[in-house]
Amino acid sequence: MKNTYSIGVDIGGTNTDVGLVRDDGKIVARRNIPTNKYFDIDVYLKEITELVKDMMKEYELDTIDGIGICAPNGNTYNCTFSGATNLNFKGEFNVQEIVNKYMDVPVVVSNDANAAAFGEMVYGGGRGMKHLIMFTLGTGVGTGIIIDGKLVLGATGGAGELGHSIVIPGGRQCGCGLKGCLETYTSATGIRRTAIEMLEKNPSYDGVLSKIPTEELTSKAVGDAANAGDPLALKIFEETGYILGLAMANACSFSSPEAVFLMGGPVKAGDVLLNPVRKSFAENLLFVYKDSVEMKVSELPDNDAAILGAAAVLKNN
Amino acid sequence: MKNTYSIGVDIGGTNTDVGLVRDDGKIVARRNIPTNKYFDIDVYLKEITELVKDMMKEYELDTIDGIGICAPNGNTYNCTFSGATNLNFKGEFNVQEIVNKYMDVPVVVSNDANAAAFGEMVYGGGRGMKHLIMFTLGTGVGTGIIIDGKLVLGATGGAGELGHSIVIPGGRQCGCGLKGCLETYTSATGIRRTAIEMLEKNPSYDGVLSKIPTEELTSKAVGDAANAGDPLALKIFEETGYILGLAMANACSFSSPEAVFLMGGPVKAGDVLLNPVRKSFAENLLFVYKDSVEMKVSELPDNDAAILGAAAVLKNN
Numbered sequence: 078m079k080n081t082y083s084i085g086v087d088i089g090g091t092n093t094d095v096g097l098v099r100d101d102g103k104i105v106a107r108r109n110i111p112t113n114k115y116f117d118i119d120v121y122l123k124e125i126t127e128l129v130k131d132m133m134k135e136y137e138l139d140t141i142d143g144i145g146i147c148a149p150n151g152n153t154y155n156c157t158f159s160g161a162t163n164l165n166f167k168g169e170f171n172v173q174e175i176v177n178k179y180m181d182v183p184v185v186v187s188n189d190a191n192a193a194a195f196g197e198m199v200y201g202g203g204r205g206m207k208h209l210i211m212f213t214l215g216t217g218v219g220t221g222i223i224i225d226g227k228l229v230l231g232a233t234g235g236a237g238e239l240g241h242s243i244v245i246p247g248g249r250q251c252g253c254g255l256k257g258c259l260e261t262y263t264s265a266t267g268i269r270r271t272a273i274e275m276l277e278k279n280p281s282y283d284g285v286l287s288k289i290p291t292e293e294l295t296s297k298a299v300g301d302a303a304n305a306g307d308p309l310a311l312k313i314f315e316e317t318g319y320i321l322g323l324a325m326a327n328a329c330s331f332s333s334p335e336a337v338f339l340m341g342g343p344v345k346a347g348d349v350l351l352n353p354v355r356k357s358f359a360e361n362l363l364f365v366y367k368d369s370v371e372m373k374v375s376e377l378p379d380n381d382a383a384i385l386g387a388a389a390v391l392k393n394n
Numbered sequence: 395m396k397n398t399y400s401i402g403v404d405i406g407g408t409n410t411d412v413g414l415v416r417d418d419g420k421i422v423a424r425r426n427i428p429t430n431k432y433f434d435i436d437v438y439l440k441e442i443t444e445l446v447k448d449m450m451k452e453y454e455l456d457t458i459d460g461i462g463i464c465a466p467n468g469n470t471y472n473c474t475f476s477g478a479t480n481l482n483f484k485g486e487f488n489v490q491e492i493v494n495k496y497m498d499v500p501v502v503v504s505n506d507a508n509a510a511a512f513g514e515m516v517y518g519g520g521r522g523m524k525h526l527i528m529f530t531l532g533t534g535v536g537t538g539i540i541i542d543g544k545l546v547l548g549a550t551g552g553a554g555e556l557g558h559s560i561v562i563p564g565g566r567q568c569g570c571g572l573k574g575c576l577e578t579y580t581s582a583t584g585i586r587r588t589a590i591e592m593l594e595k596n597p598s599y600d601g602v603l604s605k606i607p608t609e610e611l612t613s614k615a616v617g618d619a620a621n622a623g624d625p626l627a628l629k630i631f632e633e634t635g636y637i638l639g640l641a642m643a644n645a646c647s648f649s650s651p652e653a654v655f656l657m658g659g660p661v662k663a664g665d666v667l668l669n670p671v672r673k674s675f676a677e678n679l680l681f682v683y684k685d686s687v688e689m690k691v692s693e694l695p696d697n698d699a700a701i702l703g704a705a706a707v708l709k710n711n
Contacts, residue, residue: 231649237650242682243644333548364570365552372548
C-alpha cells in the first residue's frame with residue numbers, strides 16, 4: 078500500500094517547525110521559520126505553504142492529507158489562534174481560509190495539549206486506544222482528552238483545561254485568577270514554588286538545593302537533586318506526585334479512559350517523580366476503574382511530538 | 395406528524411415504574427411492579443414486557459421506539475445491571491437478549507445519573523444543548539455527562555462518577571474507600587454529616603437543629619431550618635454550596651459544557667442552597683468558560699424524571 082503524508086506545524090512564540098509526516102509517524106522532512114519575525118498572519122501562513130510545497134517537491138508528492146497546525150490558544154472550532162498573548166498576530170482570522178488562498182488542502186488547528194493527546198493516540202503509546210487523557214507538564218499544565226476516538230472540545234472548543242481544575246481548595250494563587258489549580262503545584266513552575274516553600278520550611282537543610290540561587294531553582298534542578306538522592310528534592314517530588322496522581326485519578330472518574338499519559342520537562346526526572354505519581358494515582362483511583370486504566374509516559378520522541386501531534390489532529394472527525 | 399412512543403423503565407430496589415412516553419415528553423400511561431418480589435431476572439423482565447404490551451394495547455400502538463431501562467449499576471455497553479447490590483438479580487445477564495425473547499424491540503440500559511442527564515437534554519431544560527453535565531444529589535452524588543450530544547461512557551461504560559472525584563484531599567472517608575469524595579460533602583448524607591460536625595463545633599448554638607435527635611437530622615431538616623432563617627443551617631448550606639460549586643466549576647474545565655444541571659432532594663431547599671452554589675460556581679470557574687456555561691436546576695417533574703430519562707437514552711447514538 079502506498080504511504081500517505083500530512084503536514085504538522087508547531088507554532089511557538091520564537092520558532093515555527095514544519096514537518097512532513099508519513100502515515101506511519103515518521104517525519105521525513107522538516108523546515109522552520111522564526112515566528113516572531115512575522116507580524117502579518119497572511120504573509121506568515123503564505124510562507125509556511127511555501128515550505129510545504131518545497132517539501133512536497135523534494136519528496137515528489139502530488140497530494141497531502143492536509144496541514145495540521147498546533148498553536149498557543151489554538152481553537153479547532155473556529156480554526157484560529159487569535160488572542161495568543163505570545164504571538165504577534167492580533168485580531169480575528171481564520172487559518173483555513175488564509176492557507177486555502179495559497180494551497181487547497183484541509184487545515185485543522187489545535188492547541189498544544191490537544192495535539193499531544195491526539196498525537197499519542199495516532200502515533201504513540203496510545204495506538205489502538207479510543208479513550209485517553211494527556212497531561213503535559215511545562216510552564217503550565219495542559220491536558221488533552223480523547224473520548225470515543227475524538228478530541229473533547231466542548232461547547233467552546235476550549236475543553237480540557239484540567240491544569241486549572243482546583244485540587245487544593247483555597248490553595249496557591251494561579252495566574253488564571255483561581256486558587257489551588259493543578260498547575261500551581263505540578264507544572265515546572267509549580268514544582269519550583271514547592272521547592273522554594275520547602276526550603277523556607279526546612280532552614281536546617283543544607284543539601285544541594287540550598288546551594289542553588291533561588292532564581293536558578295528549577296524543576297530540572299530538583300529532578301537532578303532527587304536522582305542524586307537528595308532527601309528534600311525527593312520530598313518535593315513526593316508532594317508533586319501526590320497531587321498529580323490525585324488529579325489524574327479524578328480525571329478518570331470523568332471519562333473512564335484506557336490510559337492517562339504524562340509528558341513534559343518534569344517527567345524526564347523519571348521514577349523519582351513517577352513513582353510518587355503512580356502511588357497516588359493507585360491510591361486515589363475509584364475502584365471501578367482499577368483494572369481498566371493504566372498510567373503511561375508519552376512514547377513520542379521529544380523532537381517529534383509537537384509536529385506529530387499537529388498532524389495527527391487532521392484525523393479527528 | 396404522527397407521534398412516536400417509547401418505554402421508560404425505572405428500576406428501584408423496591409419498585410419498578412414503567413411509563414409509556416410520547417415523543418414530546420408526556421408520559422401517557424404508567425404501570426408498576428414490586429422489584430423486590432422477583433428473584434429471577436427472566437420472569438421479572440417478561441413481566442415488564444407484559445406491562446408494555448398492555449399499555450400499547452390501551453393506546454392502540456403497533457410499534458414503539460424501544461425500551462429504555464435505568465437501573466442501579468446499569469451499564470449501557472453490556473446491557474446489564476448485574477452487580478447492583480440492592481437488587482435480587484445476581485449473576486451475569488444481558489437485558490436486551492432476555493427482553494427480546496418476549497418483544498422484538500431495541501433495548502438500552504443506563505444508570506440513574508446518565509439517564510437523568512440524557513432525559514434533561516431530550517425532554518427538559520437541556521433541550522437544544524449538546525454539552526451538559528448533570529449532578530444528582532441523593533444518598534450519594536451521581537453525575538451524567540453529555541458531550542457532542544452523546545453520553546460519556548468511557549472505556550468501561552462506567553464514566554461519569556464525579557461523586558467520587560476528590561474535592562478535599564485527605565478529607566472525609568467515603569464508602570468507596572477514597573477520602574474527600576464530592577459525595578461525602580454534598581449528597582443528602584454528606585449534608586447530614588456536615589450538620590452533625592457543625593453542631594459539635596458549635597455547642598453554644600441552641601437553634602432548631604439542636605432540638606432534632608441526631609438520627610433525624612436529615613438534609614431535609616437542614617433545608618427547612620435554613621429556609622426559616624436558622625444561622626447554623628445556612629452555614630451548613632454555605633459550606634455545601636462552596637464545595638458543590640467548586641466541583642461543578644472543575645467539571646467545566648473538563649468538557650466545557652453549555653450548562654451544569656442540579657437535581658435531587660437537597661436541591662429542593664431552593665436558594666438557601668442554590669445561592670451558595672451559584673456564588674462558588676462563579677468564583678471557581680475558569681474565566682474562559684464564564685460566558686458559555688450556565689448553572690441550572692432540572693426542569694423535569696420529580697415524578698417523571700426517571701422514566702423520561704430511561705426512555706431518553708434510547709436516543710443516545
